[in-house]
Amino acid sequence: MTDTPETELLDIPDGDGEAWNEYALKQGWGDGMPLAVPTEAAVEKFVAVCRGDNQPFAPISPRQVVPTLKSLAANAVMAGCKPEYLPVVLAALRAVLTPDYNLHGTLATTHPCAPMLLVSGPIRKALDINCSSNCFGQGWRANATIGRALQLILLNVGGARPGEMDRATHGSPAKYAYCFGENEEESPWTPYHVRRGFATGDSVVTAMAGEAPHNINDHGSTSGDGIMTTIENTIAQSGANTIYGKGPYVVVLGPEHAGTLHRDGWTIESMRDRLFEQARVHVSRVSKENQQSYAEAGHVPVNDHYKIAPTPDDIHILVAGGPGKHSAWIPSFGGTAVPSVRVAGG
């Protein structure tokens, strides 16, 4: 990155799109993919959408500077957002700035976590956020650019530069963009955000410093108990960061698995209790050196098993995705929380 003068407006060399991208990437402003130009006119369209949102932002780690609405909007423009996406981006930023999220730790860690963004409520439909088939994947502008905008904000305003303040050993493809919607329409249970105390009509962004999704394949089980057995054994991994640091995780049930579980009487609470008790790692699967290391950090096995989540409340279960016998497990960084923030005006 080159030194950038600390002014809100910059005069840069004129040029075409290719010249702009060369310039921006040379400044260290990008993720390697092409960026839209944050002209004053483009930024103003975004800012106009959020005029009424006057709640101040906390300083962004690791650089510890307070952003302006314009600098945030500039990153959303660069990411390819539509102006109406900006309130979701701002809610996502407020979520990761929640102290318990531990933004500094999750950005500076060697672990491959990225801010996973779950969008719930009516704004999913208004913005065409994909909640169904391939919801973690490519093809939807809102999913791709909202997730990307947050990453650019953390890079450009926060200063989380790969190899510098972002010390990830490998990183993750999830660090490009990691945003999806809850499939409330195909969920047999109360929507996730309502279970967290929001109104049905609220639009809410939930964030977690998570790994990319781990697939849970179960084509053979025809009972809820069978599916739970597969899920708990997928989660019980001796290499999970949460065995080392303990922390929350997300289980994203595909609608077909969810339907079977619901038919057999499983509730969100009973699934969380089952996973808390059964998704544990036996000491025989943990090296002696790690057992000693964990003991020194106060993590000791219970009945010869290591817990993955501290409590059942740290297990977050929801429905997303389309047809197919798959679900997903999203482990967290460990020392983090899962804050939910209402989208202003949403």
Added chain:
Amino acid sequence: MRIVNPTFGVSAAGGEAVAVKPVDWRTDAVAMFSNSKPNARELLEGIRARLADIRSVDNIEFVHKNSASQPAPAELIDAVAGKYKGALLAIAD
């Protein structure tokens, strides 16, 4: 072409720059600052032992943060800045 600066932000209160004074690594009090990852202490102890070849080590002390996954508290950083002229940090893994 005029653009909005995507890096622009206002420094948080207390984030003012301070003048850095030169450290004499042969004599000054030094902190060995651990990030609390496994083996960080062993690494720093090895460096402290090597430093004994060129200096007294009775004013080299070990400091650590409480959690590997959390940033060092501001009070701890202030305490280290107030007590030592230099610090060697064990970062990453």
